[in-house]
Amino acid sequence: MMEDSSPGIPPSTGTLDPVEDPTAPVPKPGTHLDYWKVISIARPIASFWYNYIFLLLAAIPALLMYSWLLPSVILPFPSAIGFQALTVNFFGLFFSIMDVATGPACERFVSQHAEINPDRAMKYVQFFIWFQMITGLAQVTIVTLFCLLYVVHTNLGYAMWFFLTYSLTQFPGMLSAFKSTLRGFQRFDKSNIVELLQTTVFETTTQIVFIMVGRWVGAMNPKVGELFGATIGYIIGKYIDDFFAMMLAARYVSKIIKPYGLKLRQAIIPRFGLDIAKESLLYGVKLLGSTVISALTEYLTLLMMVLWLPNYVFIIGIVELARGIAGLVGAKYNYAPLISESYNNGKKNLAKYAITQYWNSWWILGFYLSIVITILIPTVFEKLGGNFAFTATIIPIYILPRLLITPAGMGADVCQAVDKPGFRTWGIVSEKVTKMITVFVFLSPWGLRNIFGETSLLTLYILHDIPAYIVITFVEFGLVHRYAIKVKINIWQTFVAGSLSSTPIIPVAFLLVKTFNITWELGNTVVPAIAFIVVALFLVLFVFPVVIFFMYGFLGGLDSRSLVHYQNAVTLCGPSRFLVRFFFSGARIGFKLSPIKDRFRTPWEEADREAMELMAMRHPEQVGTHHDGE
Numbered sequence: 001m002m003e004d005s006s007p008g009i010p011p012s013t014g015t016l017d018p019v020e021d022p023t024a025p026v027p028k029p030g031t032h033l034d035y036w037k038v039i040s041i042a043r044p045i046a047s048f049w050y051n052y053i054f055l056l057l058a059a060i061p062a063l064l065m066y067s068w069l070l071p072s073v074i075l076p077f078p079s080a081i082g083f084q085a086l087t088v089n090f091f092g093l094f095f096s097i098m099d100v101a102t103g104p105a106c107e108r109f110v111s112q113h114a115e116i117n118p119d120r121a122m123k124y125v126q127f128f129i130w131f132q133m134i135t136g137l138a139q140v141t142i143v144t145l146f147c148l149l150y151v152v153h154t155n156l157g158y159a160m161w162f163f164l165t166y167s168l169t170q171f172p173g174m175l176s177a178f179k180s181t182l183r184g185f186q187r188f189d190k191s192n193i194v195e196l197l198q199t200t201v202f203e204t205t206t207q208i209v210f211i212m213v214g215r216w217v218g219a220m221n222p223k224v225g226e227l228f229g230a231t232i233g234y235i236i237g238k239y240i241d242d243f244f245a246m247m248l249a250a251r252y253v254s255k256i257i258k259p260y261g262l263k264l265r266q267a268i269i270p271r272f273g274l275d276i277a278k279e280s281l282l283y284g285v286k287l288l289g290s291t292v293i294s295a296l297t298e299y300l301t302l303l304m305m306v307l308w309l310p311n312y313v314f315i316i317g318i319v320e321l322a323r324g325i326a327g328l329v330g331a332k333y334n335y336a337p338l339i340s341e342s343y344n345n346g347k348k349n350l351a352k353y354a355i356t357q358y359w360n361s362w363w364i365l366g367f368y369l370s371i372v373i374t375i376l377i378p379t380v381f382e383k384l385g386g387n388f389a390f391t392a393t394i395i396p397i398y399i400l401p402r403l404l405i406t407p408a409g410m411g412a413d414v415c416q417a418v419d420k421p422g423f424r425t426w427g428i429v430s431e432k433v434t435k436m437i438t439v440f441v442f443l444s445p446w447g448l449r450n451i452f453g454e455t456s457l458l459t460l461y462i463l464h465d466i467p468a469y470i471v472i473t474f475v476e477f478g479l480v481h482r483y484a485i486k487v488k489i490n491i492w493q494t495f496v497a498g499s500l501s502s503t504p505i506i507p508v509a510f511l512l513v514k515t516f517n518i519t520w521e522l523g524n525t526v527v528p529a530i531a532f533i534v535v536a537l538f539l540v541l542f543v544f545p546v547v548i549f550f551m552y553g554f555l556g557g558l559d560s561r562s563l564v565h566y567q568n569a570v571t572l573c574g575p576s577r578f579l580v581r582f583f584f585s586g587a588r589i590g591f592k593l594s595p596i597k598d599r600f601r602t603p604w605e606e607a608d609r610e611a612m613e614l615m616a617m618r619h620p621e622q623v624g625t626h627h628d629g630e
Contacts, residue, residue, distance in 0.1 A: 110184025554592030
């Protein structure tokens, strides 16, 4: 499955994008909006980099929030996070069954029809909205009856109010509909803005407000208590932000569908027929097996952990914060719509090329972020983390293995994009069976904890799910490779060049940590910590990427065709364009100086040909002449 591309093949002269071949199919002159209609790898690349400038602006307050303000001032109760995680996992199975995987179905079919038949695409959105609202009411009702008739009489009675509060998140249940629509139309510039504002502004603000209100109410009433009030506030705060994100996404969708003669109300007023409902539900049912198996085994795993881990709620609260930080290493590129669009229209070479580039894009950035987070973040938590200071010891163990989570998600994207949701089911089965085995082996009194001692329990808990992520990745991509489309991962470009590119950063990062520790000992206040965060983030987000991409180009991580894709992606990066151009210029210089340029290239000729054929289908008015001698 994982094959390296043949070295030494001479590069093609034909390109799809208007950088090196002015006679190739190009978008008409005009605003950068036209370039979003060009079918190429540039769009998925830009799906991440568009928001980079906003990431720079949000990084400092976000890091201060999660390394100091939240754990030390706003929510100094690890158990509150643990209770929230317990509540989410407890109802995961039920909510998954009721949703019937209609969210993935919506995005899948919108991607297929967005540019060919946008009116039909919006009918899938209509169905998703109304299905979620109706089933959401049923879910809230069922959970309420379950709590009042059963939970209140069990040893989980203390958590009844957490359960009831969390159940409200299932209504109206369609708050992600317009984000899915944006991704379906491959408008990653807008969907990324929504995601970024939701996580850095909306969610942060609502969490602070509702946690503080919950703590105040709890402090005023000893029967409630601050911990209980903070937990309720935390659950509500993580829900209310979805409304703000929905309104912003809806505004963007309204503008995007306007040129097609459509209005936003056409995404809400139910006009879908039985065919739309049947198609969505049948696709959702195909995915439901994996969803149910996933939720069921997670529930059984939860019961085992509660049984075998002392003070489980506290531990999960500590680890959840590390998990949130680890999420930064999984830089999200939206390749699934391109893979779906190409594969489901018979363009398998383009889909195969997109999968290869998906791996390349993920690893270089994910590995780099893993390195700098592992080195830099623990020292901040150790000094500022308060009751969460123990997280500092977890991060070095936790972060690097988390890189293996992303390929499992990539596999899910690919399985759904090639219309093989059953492959995802088999992947989930393999993952969850493996996870249940490793939970027993790692955490039970008869397993590894009995060999390495109780002091190893936290480390074993952190690592227990890694074998499962490895298994699901091989199963998902193996099935796709065997029965749908050949998967070729360019080992050199992805892992060798992608890893070696970060090595110059490691000594610099350790020097930063040493400098911070010296200044902390002199002042022992939050001021040197803030100064360290500002300087470190400036280097990590602004200076280091130039070095990384220079090394990546020099080491053969980019070939002449992918370099063009990166250059064209700059056009789509909006407000981040000036920074991304700066970063990618490093890659171009490194490529020109490289003694092994195009030695480990990924063949692109057939992918380009099929992309041009798709362009002719989708946007005939955008296509110019062809350069291949046709």
